[in-house]
């Protein structure tokens with residue numbers, strides 16, 4: 001765990017600069033009739049990320065960004081609450097709510113220390129939110145605090161393999177060489193301007209989840225479907241058709 005939470009301040013500023021770019025794609029994500037996940041937009045029907053039945057579940061979306069994951073859940077009958085550290089991202093989420101006629105609560109705040117009561121949610125979800133931008137030793141225990149016994153945690157992040165194969169330089173795609181040690185991998189920054197990301201090894205992740213009161217249910221590896229393209233520079237579909245570029249963790253809080 002880092003000693004301070006300076007990454008929260010730095011990531012708020014960074015997301016202030018990224019928000020316009022993400023606003024441009026928000027409407028497409030909000031409009032998608034089926035959830036589509038991650039870099040390759042893989043449909044929910046292929047990945048099975050969400051529980052079969054979400055109607056009536058209280059959901060917290062940790063690092064909800066422009067709110068499309070919460071919107072997908074709300075349309076399936078869940079009661080999502082979003083929290084995000086960026087006023088600009090939340091402004092986009094509010095615009096989307098108005099445009100799509102779908103309302104759910106949105107809070108400005110830090111997903112590592114939320115204002116919500118203990119045991120007030122059935123599902124905690126994070127799609128590239130807290131899952132990479134928050135200190136895992138802070139946000140995973142916070143998710144455990146927020147969940148009711150038996151509640152589920154689902155989060156999507158870059159795969160460990162991709163983080164190891166991605167050159168230091170920005171805008172350079174992962175190669176078939178390992179360029180970063182796994183040992184000690186934790187807090188990562190890139191050439192300025194950059195935010196602060198957190199990526200830990202699968203072993204560390206398993207131990208942290210178990211220490212925080214979770215049983216691990218699944219680790220879904222996400223590959224690029226044939227012919228897929230991405231606007232992101234750090235991976236291409238040739239690479240991701242051989243190795244998973246993303247992973248989805250599912251864990252359940254002990255009863």
Ligand SMILES: C[S@@+](CC[C@H](N)C(=O)[O-])C[C@H]1O[C@@H](n2cnc3c(N)ncnc32)[C@H](O)[C@@H]1O
Nearest residue numbers: 063065066067068069085086089110111127133
């Ligand atoms: C890629 S976006 C998430 C996309 C999101 N799944 C959506 O539906 O739009 C990452 C988000 O994480 C947020 N974030 C970064 N640090 C955070 C923190 N400490 N607490 C809450 N949100 C944070 C950023 O502000 C940004 O909106």
